[in-house]
Every structure is written in structure tokens, then in C-alpha cells.
Amino acid sequence: MTLAPDGFAFVADLVRRRSAIQLAPGKEYLVESRLLPLAREAGLDVDGFVDRLRTRPTPADQDAVVEAMTTNETSWFRDGAPYAVLRETELPRLVAARGGAGRLRVWSAACSTGQEPYSVAMTLLDHLPAPMSSEIVATDLSEQVLERARSGRYSQLEVNRGLPAPLLVRHMVRAGTEWELSAAVRQMVSFRAHNLLDAPPVGPFDVVLLRNVLIYFDLATKRAMLDRVLRVLRPDGVLLLGAAETTLGVHDGWERVTVGRTSVYRPLAARTAVPVPIPAAAAVASPFVPAPRPAGFAVPAVPSPAAAPAAPLSRGAVR
Amino acid sequence: MKALVIDDSRTMRRIVARALEDLGFEPPLQAEHGRDALDQLEAGAEVDLACIDWNMPVMDGLTFVSQVRANPAWRHITLMMVTTEAEHGQIVRALAAGAHEYLIKPFTTDAIRDKLDLLGLVPAEEHV
Numbered sequence: 273m274t275l276a277p278d279g280f281a282f283v284a285d286l287v288r289r290r291s292a293i294q295l296a297p298g299k300e301y302l303v304e305s306r307l308l309p310l311a312r313e314a315g316l317d318v319d320g321f322v323d324r325l326r327t328r329p330t331p332a333d334q335d336a337v338v339e340a341m342t343t344n345e346t347s348w349f350r351d352g353a354p355y356a357v358l359r360e361t362e363l364p365r366l367v368a369a370r371g372g373a374g375r376l377r378v379w380s381a382a383c384s385t386g387q388e389p390y391s392v393a394m395t396l397l398d399h400l401p402a403p404m405s406s407e408i409v410a411t412d413l414s415e416q417v418l419e420r421a422r423s424g425r426y427s428q429l430e431v432n433r434g435l436p437a438p439l440l441v442r443h444m445v446r447a448g449t450e451w452e453l454s455a456a457v458r459q460m461v462s463f464r465a466h467n468l469l470d471a472p473p474v475g476p477f478d479v480v481l482l483r484n485v486l487i488y489f490d491l492a493t494k495r496a497m498l499d500r501v502l503r504v505l506r507p508d509g510v511l512l513l514g515a516a517e518t519t520l521g522v523h524d525g526w527e528r529v530t531v532g533r534t535s536v537y538r539p540l541a542a543r544t545a546v547p548v549p550i551p552a553a554a555a556v557a558s559p560f561v562p563a564p565r566p567a568g569f570a571v572p573a574v575p576s577p578a579a580a581p582a583a584p585l586s587r588g589a590v591r
Numbered sequence: 592m593k594a595l596v597i598d599d600s601r602t603m604r605r606i607v608a609r610a611l612e613d614l615g616f617e618p619p620l621q622a623e624h625g626r627d628a629l630d631q632l633e634a635g636a637e638v639d640l641a642c643i644d645w646n647m648p649v650m651d652g653l654t655f656v657s658q659v660r661a662n663p664a665w666r667h668i669t670l671m672m673v674t675t676e677a678e679h680g681q682i683v684r685a686l687a688a689g690a691h692e693y694l695i696k697p698f699t700t701d702a703i704r705d706k707l708d709l710l711g712l713v714p715a716e717e718h719v
Binding site for chain 2: 312313340347431432438440
């Protein structure tokens, strides 16, 4: 079943008016898949649900639609496995290497609305030995999502996405219809605006999370980004990429270490890799960023940077 | 994977059951309340996961969770509350009674998948 064109146009207009997010033609399947759970809950098909939205609009339905279209790009402890590796392998290794003292620094790049850095913060709270302190630097190009991230407040639908219930009750309290992170977790993360095509935040870092970002870029840009990360990561630090991403065939300065059902990346010991020049196309001030990939969807074909519109780099919104 | 969906709303049972089937579960067993679900387990129903509403007639979800946890033969069953009850204290009570996870209505299929992933219950082919 395909969402009727006028139904799509209606939803796109609603979402644009309520969130400033553009749903361009071609996103019909995305809209349909996001609305399907709401339609099912109402005992309707998607067309029937959109029809109800048009003929008998309610604030609750409208809120649910906007939320469904805007909050599914990121989740707590996304994919699970990388956090298990961090907890069980990489943190113990780094703690031992630092002699159980000092400060562990983490960079969460393209952090969107904050679920990733806050998930790291919860992990560190529970697994970093007391003498060690930590600093999590979380960056995104979009001030809008950073503002949301700083607020530490999340909707019910957002906390449903991947946050284990025991951690929810330990680290969050109800604040009206939302949930609010504890000060202890929020204080661990500092958010700042940053363009991944610019010079990286000041290092060195022990852990870098660059997850589900590289998939949107061409080879030269991926290589340049990995080169920048290499410059600010400690020699024994670790890079976590998204499940569909790798350094293999992209940048030869990294060693892939497979742990369980996931992989992490460490700088090659001797750093023998030839530095990769940053391509001119990637060095422009206004970055190319195609539409984020919705969960479960195929990665879109990547057009050339010159042909793409300038847009902020963020995983927190559907464009 | 085999699931039991416990909810006094037939519509909600159907929604949860369909979401589970989409995630690779066998067509789930269904129960209208906690007592109905216990009867099915006592009759030998094989279940890996129970999705449990809180407010139901005859026996509520919290009582069902306590009853299941009191029987060592059912120790392997993963218990997930699926409910509109969204207060901090209620989640704490459910976890203390023995629930493993807590999903608050309304939810999306993605949210169910995330929860099952946390519980190690998503079939392998669902992983990217």
C-alpha cells in the first residue's frame, strides 16, 4: 500500500508547520512506515489515519505524527553492541593503561539530540572506577538539536527507544509529560557546535564515537574525517563507528578489532599511514549533508557535494 | 521465539502480536488478563517472552509478574510490561516485582525492537 499523494502532502505540511522539517517528495515510504504504528494503534490503515487527521484533527494525533516523523533517528544505546564493547573491553583496557587514575576524554561527534553522549555518560557512571574522572565533549552542527540535548529532557516516545528501564528509573525523573535526566548525568557532557568538515575539537581523546555519519559521505570526505579523528585520538584510544561503517578500504591508519558481533577501530601502532590530503570539496565551509538514513532503510545514493544543498549535519531530524 | 501477549484490549493484543510477528516471533499466544495467562502457562504453554498490560480485570499485570517470578519453572520467561502507566514509581515497582523491561504506550515498532534487542530477543536476521 502506498500513501496517497495528497495524504503525503498533508502530512508534510503539518510536519513542516510544526517542526520546520522538510519532507521532500520521495519520502512517502518514510512517512508511511513512521505512521503505520500510530495507524495500527488507532485500528486504521495509514490512509484512514491521515484521513482522520485531516477531517477530525486532535492535538494528540498531530503531536504523535510530528513526533513519529522527527524522533526516530537516534536512540539510547543505539545498536547495543558498541556500548557492551565499551563497557566490557575498551574501558577496562583504557583504565588499566592509565593506571586507574586521571581523566578519560570522550568525543561524541554528530551527537544529535544527546542520546549518544548521555548513554556514554551512564556507562561511565556505572563502570569507570572512582579515582578516574571523565569529560564527554558532544558536538553537532545544529544549534537546534544541541539546545534540545542540553535541556536533558525527552519525550515518552524518545525514552522508549532503547533506554533500559533500570537506567531510566535510575537516571531520569518525570517532568510533566516528559522525562528529565539527572544533574549527575547532564554535568558529565558538554555540548558545542562543530562542523565535522572543520578542524576537530581539541584533543587528545581516549574514545571517539563517529557513528552513522560516514555513510552519508563520499570516499574522499570519509577519508578526511577519519584522518582528523586520528589526529585527536590517543595512540591507544578507540574509535566506534556505526554498524554499517568501516575504515577498511577508506583509510589505512586504522586497525579493526572485532569483539563479539561488532568491531572497534584503533590507530595503527606506528601510524605508518601516509597522511591523506583533505579534498577541496570537503574543505568548503558549507558542508554537503544528504538526508539522514532512517532506521531500516537503504542508504541513499550520495550525490556529488557540488550538487547538494547546504544543510546542517545532524542525525536528529528528517529532511 | 514464542510470546504471550496479555492485555484486556483485543486491539492492543493484535497490535503487539503483529509487531512481534514482524520481528520474527511465532504468532503469539494471547490472554485477556493475568489469570488467563497463568492458566495457559500452567497448561504447559511454551513461552520465551510475555508482554503484559498493567491494568486488567481478574488479575492485573503486576500480580501476574509476581506469580511468574514465584515459580522457578518459569524463570526463563522474559517479562516486559507494555502499559500506559508511566509514573517513575510504577516502573520501579514493576522492576522490583521481576519485570525485565518496561515499554510505555504509545510506542512504535522500532521501540519494541529496541527493547527486545536489549533483552537479547531479536532474531539474528533482524540485526543490520
